[in-house]
Amino acid sequence: MRTLKLTIAYDGTRYVGWQIQKGRRPTIQGTLERVLKQILREPVKVVGSGRTDAGVHALAQVAHVRTHSAMPRHRLLRSVNALLPSDISVPKIEEAEPSFHARFHAVSKRYRYRIFLGGVVPPFIRPYVHHVPRPLNLSLMRREAAALAGRHDFRAFAQAARRRRGTIRRLTDIQVIRRGSELQVEVEGSGFLHTMVRSIVGTLLDVGRGRLPAGTIRRMLRRGDRRLAGMTAPAHGLALVSVTYPDETC
Amino acid sequence: MRTLKLTIAYDGTRYVGWQIQKGRRPTIQGTLERVLKQILREPVKVVGSGRTDAGVHALAQVAHVRTHSAMPRHRLLRSVNALLPSDISVPKIEEAEPSFHARFHAVSKRYRYRIFLGGVVPPFIRPYVHHVPRPLNLSLMRREAAALAGRHDFRAFAQAARRRRGTIRRLTDIQVIRRGSELQVEVEGSGFLHTMVRSIVGTLLDVGRGRLPAGTIRRMLRRGDRRLAGMTAPAHGLALVSVTYPDETC
Numbered sequence: 001m002r003t004l005k006l007t008i009a010y011d012g013t014r015y016v017g018w019q020i021q022k023g024r025r026p027t028i029q030g031t032l033e034r035v036l037k038q039i040l041r042e043p044v045k046v047v048g049s050g051r052t053d054a055g056v057h058a059l060a061q062v063a064h065v066r067t068h069s070a071m072p073r074h075r076l077l078r079s080v081n082a083l084l085p086s087d088i089s090v091p092k093i094e095e096a097e098p099s100f101h102a103r104f105h106a107v108s109k110r111y112r113y114r115i116f117l118g119g120v121v122p123p124f125i126r127p128y129v130h131h132v133p134r135p136l137n138l139s140l141m142r143r144e145a146a147a148l149a150g151r152h153d154f155r156a157f158a159q160a161a162r163r164r165r166g167t168i169r170r171l172t173d174i175q176v177i178r179r180g181s182e183l184q185v186e187v188e189g190s191g192f193l194h195t196m197v198r199s200i201v202g203t204l205l206d207v208g209r210g211r212l213p214a215g216t217i218r219r220m221l222r223r224g225d226r227r228l229a230g231m232t233a234p235a236h237g238l239a240l241v242s243v244t245y246p247d248e249t250c
Numbered sequence: 251m252r253t254l255k256l257t258i259a260y261d262g263t264r265y266v267g268w269q270i271q272k273g274r275r276p277t278i279q280g281t282l283e284r285v286l287k288q289i290l291r292e293p294v295k296v297v298g299s300g301r302t303d304a305g306v307h308a309l310a311q312v313a314h315v316r317t318h319s320a321m322p323r324h325r326l327l328r329s330v331n332a333l334l335p336s337d338i339s340v341p342k343i344e345e346a347e348p349s350f351h352a353r354f355h356a357v358s359k360r361y362r363y364r365i366f367l368g369g370v371v372p373p374f375i376r377p378y379v380h381h382v383p384r385p386l387n388l389s390l391m392r393r394e395a396a397a398l399a400g401r402h403d404f405r406a407f408a409q410a411a412r413r414r415r416g417t418i419r420r421l422t423d424i425q426v427i428r429r430g431s432e433l434q435v436e437v438e439g440s441g442f443l444h445t446m447v448r449s450i451v452g453t454l455l456d457v458g459r460g461r462l463p464a465g466t467i468r469r470m471l472r473r474g475d476r477r478l479a480g481m482t483a484p485a486h487g488l489a490l491v492s493v494t495y496p497d498e499t500c
Contacts, residue, residue, distance in 0.1 A: 011373045057374075081370050086377075091370045120331050120341045123261045124307075124378065127336075 206230030
């Protein structure tokens with residue numbers, strides 16, 4: 001039995017999300033499992049580092065599969081990419097420790113949220129950016145964002161139904177970066193609650209355009225009250241950028 | 251009567267080309283005329299700097315329209331972009347001299363052809379790059395390309411049926427540029443024959459991978475013989491980058 005570590009890029013536009021869901025298709029996981037089964041001639045389970053929501057993209061999602069197949073990696077890589085639809089690709093397949101687990105062993109994840117500030121969105125990036133043509137107070141947004149760094153109870157940024165397994169998380173990095181006509185919010189942390197990044201971005205945008213007062217983020221963290229939050233930014237602006245593992249697992 | 255100069259960006263993937271063609275749809279020109287008619291409440295003709303083929307993209311195509319409407323430019327810009335499908339956008343509308351003509355006054359055009367050299371194409375750029383995972387001799391391709399600069403009879407790079415109006419053209423610039431995992435061929439000139447850029451790129455690639463001998467381009471220019479040419483590179487790797495006009499026309 002081998003364990004393979006897959007790095008996966010996808011345009012999430014036409015998918016209902018990463019994870020296989022009863023009666024809802026297509027999913028990234030389901031598409032990968034179908035293609036791998038066809039190539040490896042055995043059913044395999046593709047275990048991702050975590051789910052991404054409907055419409056969210058990934059530059060380098062990570063997953064593992066366990067297989068009895070002895071097929072050389074370069075042949076597998078070629079076959080997988082030949083059979084996958086054009087909006088999913090697998091740039092890398094590595095041999096991993098037999099016990100490697102893409103979800104349990106993930107140390108941190110980095111997400112990027114892209115906001116297009118110009119008047120007219122170029123058609124080539126339209127599926128990947130949220131369009132905000134209004135003026136934004138960037139220095140205010142940066143001050144607000146800084147309050148999120150570190151270990152906090154993020155319950156005010158989570159959807160009520162999904163809070164059962166604890167809402168304490170650690171954000172190791174948060175950046176509000178101006179890149180040409182775009183504003184990008186990058187966050188890195190050990191884990192994220194459901195829609196947490198989009199709720200952070202939506203609240204930052206509402207502060208930046210003056211709809212919510214300065215200090216909103218700090219109050220949300222202190223009181224744990226979701227009713228203080230701004231909008232949840234739309235899914236298509238979000239991408240999982242990378243997943244980090246300790247050196248020894250693969 | 252006003253003349254407006256429009257700058258237009260489009261993803262050509264799902265279009266049969268720029269120009270309205272009898273019974274074939276959709277076209278970029280047709281889509282723009284439909285939207286402008288709806289906004290300006292009069293039929294208008296959108297005259298482009300030139301046609302682009304089915305599947306070819308544009309970062310900044312230029313066109314003119316003449317209209318009786320007095321609608322302010324910023325309102326027109328907003329309305330046009332609100333009504334256009336997401337794969338066409340109009341980043342700029344300017345007032346031009348009444349006699350400005352997007353095709354007749356164009357001084358030069360610049361095209362970029364994108365070749366992806368890596369093993370696996372990222373899904374986000376798949377519609378815009380031609381995938382060539384084989385090794386290429388770049389210095390040989392650069393030497394070959396250099397022979398194209400200047401004034402030549404390009405009949406060997408044109409489709410037979412379209413050669414009637416003369417085949418002499420001037421290439422003012424040709425570059426073979428390595429950018430990360432991509433090889434980009436950029437050409438600028440006063441005008442181009444039908445499929446000329448794709449024929450240049452296809453021949454350069456065939457020389458670069460050793461299918462055609464060094465000196466092929468020089469022989470093609472000298473003999474005017476299309477049978478010496480390599481393949482015609484696929485349309486989806488090509489984009490019209492910019493169109494230049496003399497300062498006084500707009």
